[in-house]
Amino acid sequence: MSSLAPSPEDPAVSMTRVEKVFDSGRSGAVTALTGVDLAVAPGEFVSLIGPSGCGKSTLLRLVADLETATAGTVAVFGKSAHQARLDQDYGIAFQSAGLLPWRTVRANVELPLELRKVPRGRRRERSDELLAMVGLADFSAARPHQLSGGMQQRVAIARALAEQPRLLLMDEPFGALDEMTRERMQSELLAICERTGCAVIFVTHSIPEAVYLSDRVVVMSPRPGRITEIVPVSLGERDEDTREDAAFFSAVTAVREALRGHPDHSAHHASSTVRGVDLR
Ligand code: ADP
Numbered sequence: 381m382s383s384l385a386p387s388p389e390d391p392a393v394s395m396t397r398v399e400k401v402f403d404s405g406r407s408g409a410v411t412a413l414t415g416v417d418l419a420v421a422p423g424e425f426v427s428l429i430g431p432s433g434c435g436k437s438t439l440l441r442l443v444a445d446l447e448t449a450t451a452g453t454v455a456v457f458g459k460s461a462h463q464a465r466l467d468q469d470y471g472i473a474f475q476s477a478g479l480l481p482w483r484t485v486r487a488n489v490e491l492p493l494e495l496r497k498v499p500r501g502r503r504r505e506r507s508d509e510l511l512a513m514v515g516l517a518d519f520s521a522a523r524p525h526q527l528s529g530g531m532q533q534r535v536a537i538a539r540a541l542a543e544q545p546r547l548l549l550m551d552e553p554f555g556a557l558d559e560m561t562r563e564r565m566q567s568e569l570l571a572i573c574e575r576t577g578c579a580v581i582f583v584t585h586s587i588p589e590a591v592y593l594s595d596r597v598v599v600m601s602p603r604p605g606r607i608t609e610i611v612p613v614s615l616g617e618r619d620e621d622t623r624e625d626a627a628f629f630s631a632v633t634a635v636r637e638a639l640r641g642h643p644d645h646s647a648h649h650a651s652s653t654v655r656g657v658d659l660r
């Protein structure tokens with residue numbers, strides 16, 4: 381990977397002919413991803429959607445340097461994924477909130493700032509701001525086990541945003557939230573992206589969520605996991621009425637058809653070891 385200084389023109393993420401094969405010992409090799417080409421521009425919002433097992437989480441984990449590609453290249457702001465991790469170029473909010481149970485809510489949110497040796501006063505200011513944003517100002521002294529799953533997820537999102545990263549990697553972050561909270565978090569997330577100019581790769585099972593949030597929706601299919609279609613969404617600035625726009629519905633339909641265009645017949649007939657299609 382090049383060690384040249386990153387330039388402002390570098391894509392947030394650039395994946396070229398990426399393949400990821402898991403060698404699962406006796407059960408053989410699983411091609412989680414193959415032939416993945418994807419570039420995400422700075423400030424762009426891209427969602428990944430597709431049936432369970434199509435490699436969405438694997439794709440994010442490659443960008444986050446939590447897995448290594450078997451072939452192809454993954455660059456983050458023009459650097460190797462590894463260097464980007466060392467430089468803390470991105471924030472992560474994954475499915476399970478992953479909070480430290482012995483720390484208070486506030487201390488969880490402040491963790492990345494502590495690691496960066498941000499002074500206490502500034503940390504406090506920032507965690508106040510973030511906790512207010514996710515509606516948890518009154519819970520700063522609570523421990524994670526005292527919160528509902530949805531509240532824990534909001535803490536994780538606040539933590540991912542603590543350092544105002546240029547890139548956010550989110551794996552079904554709103555899956556555990558009730559519908560009202562979920563829509564509020566979606567709007568908040570877009571407002572944050574607007575403010576900070578951060579790029580997002582966002583995994584979701586929800587077609588309307590993907591459409592509402594994204595500049596482009598990346599549709600994937602499994603066995604082997606690959607990108608089958610990329611649906612551009614041009615809805616302009618989102619507001620209260622966006623979800624009722626005709627343009628919104630036609631984008632939802634376009635994504636649904638892209639998903640249907642590549643039905644995973646094998647999943648319906650395969651053994652119980654294969655995770656079925658669970659698009660909701
Ligand atoms: P998704 O997030 O789209 O549901 P994943 O990225 O989790 O899909 O998984 C893609 C495929 O790779 C699946 O078949 C899964 O079983 C397999 N897989 C994921 N992680 C591992 C691993 N650590 N070892 C072996 N196989 C894995």
Ligand code: MG
Nearest residue numbers: 436437438551
């Ligand atoms: Mg997943």
